[in-house]
Amino acid sequence: MKPKIEDVAKAAGVSPTTVSRVLNNRGYISENTKNKVYQAMTDINYIPNDLARSLYNKKTNIIGLIVPTTKNPFFGEIAAEIENDCSNRGYKMLICNSLNNIEKERKYWEMLRRNQVDGVIVGTYNRGILDYDQHQLPTVAIDHYLSKNIPVVGSDNYQGGRLATEKLLESGCRYIIHINGPGELETPANYRRKAYEDTMNKRGQEPVTYEISGVFDQVEQDRIIRQVFDEHPHADGIFASDDLLALNVLREAHKRNIPIPEKLKIIGYDGTETIRTTAPHLSTICQPISTIAESAVAILQKQITDMLPLEKSETRHPVSFHKGSTV
Amino acid sequence: MKPKIEDVAKAAGVSPTTVSRVLNNRGYISENTKNKVYQAMTDINYIPNDLARSLYNKKTNIIGLIVPTTKNPFFGEIAAEIENDCSNRGYKMLICNSLNNIEKERKYWEMLRRNQVDGVIVGTYNRGILDYDQHQLPTVAIDHYLSKNIPVVGSDNYQGGRLATEKLLESGCRYIIHINGPGELETPANYRRKAYEDTMNKRGQEPVTYEISGVFDQVEQDRIIRQVFDEHPHADGIFASDDLLALNVLREAHKRNIPIPEKLKIIGYDGTETIRTTAPHLSTICQPISTIAESAVAILQKQITDMLPLEKSETRHPVSFHKGSTV
């Protein structure tokens, strides 16, 4: 049987109350008693039960993180950063890979509630899951609009879209296509598109945007990429809204023997550490992942400790350009 | 205030005992009562408190996962797979990124204990942390020897090392170098090296192995790679013990204008989904990540449910060869 406070108390010859007090450094306890208790704790190898503690305190110091999947480098990195920040602040993290499955996600929300998490950080698309009006749980969304009263954190998507487009224009492109990832309608990522279109219009160029609707659908993605090449054989620039997509575009270009960057320039989005080490040749817009993570955790913690009601807010962190050899 | 069982009981006009019983589907309850209770639960929006439940049951259905960092594609993918398997079996997962920091790792172990996790899956190098003799907690290690009584799951490293070496030999290499990642001494990954050396010896070739000791030390890694090229300008094959390393080798080869695969063939190890999509040209040995994850979870669950004492075992899953253009 695992030792409990009572056992420590017996071993130290004091009451459970006293043990609890030294454990929590609360109230006045004589040095002597303190030492006896510490001694007893190590003697019997006592480890406090946080379940009991949390039950009483109504605070678990656990937060939930819901992402599509940590297989994706962007979410793998953001998850790692968020967990680090949590750990530094004394929070633990329950992780949920929703696989963009609405039913799974609904279950995760319930699970997190049952486990009394102090808050949740969400990076998935799930309109309709939350009961907007009476959502109480402290929550922060990463690049997703979940509800009118949930703060959103992300990169400055408009700046990113503009930057990508400008870089292409600067390096001489005139016939630039934009390819969008799936489900970006409900996310601030649609500002990437908006910025692209605005920037093109301002220069008097006609914007052309393709959308990939299927989530995790490699086949559709490949089909659309081929379609772009078929329908726009004279395009000289492609702005893809994520790096994996950009790499696929690059691959198709190679297949068609289109010299990069001479005939076609390509720029991606995300700039994860993984991509920058495995494919440093890809020019891309880098999201400040650790800053995003940090600020999401900070905002969440503020909600938790101040017990503030949820309030809409949008935090955008500046992006940067990584120059590879595709632009 | 969150509604509790008592509130449901009141709303349904029954006792808390009865509510608990319908909640757990235990004992006989009349259909009528059941319905009243269900009705009451939805009426007042009741969500059970798993903390209280777990406290009583001495079972949390939570497991801990300790990895160096999910930023690394291998661990990001294994974490996602493990979490999926857990979720399917009704377990939740607390994730810990130890960053290969022994102090952090020690704290994570204590945290997991305090939170009464049912078991732990570890993918980090941490000899000396566990109290071998009296380690009670169900535990499974991924490709690491933690203690004489903790089961290990991984890819068949010996087969992998042999396969890599044979592929190089088959394609004509004779002067093959092996570069090892850090910290592989205490892990089954050292069988990759052993297999390489055995295979080379059997063919009458002299094995040459370099080791990179610094964990996460990009600078040292680059230095060693340059050293390999400097000291063995006539090498015609390199077997790198992970893909990120292999890609760095490839990059250095490009810098030196060494044509790949004509003058030099390169083969990596891991074959994550991420690498296979971002760098499909890299030939590599693929670990069956989802199989490894699945079997780790299965073994852990068996320990948990059968309450077996920990027992040494080693499970090796076969690897496969991914042919890119570097071999």
Place this chain on the structure above:
DNA sequence: CTGAAAGCGCTTACAG
């Protein structure tokens, strides 16, 4: 400075 008692939200013998 220290302890006995009540309570956090559940569950399960035990009794009816």
Place this chain on the structure above:
DNA sequence: CTGAAAGCGCTTACAG
């Protein structure tokens, strides 16, 4: 088929 009581391992007023 249903309920009152005790207990899971803690913590914190309250009293001394």
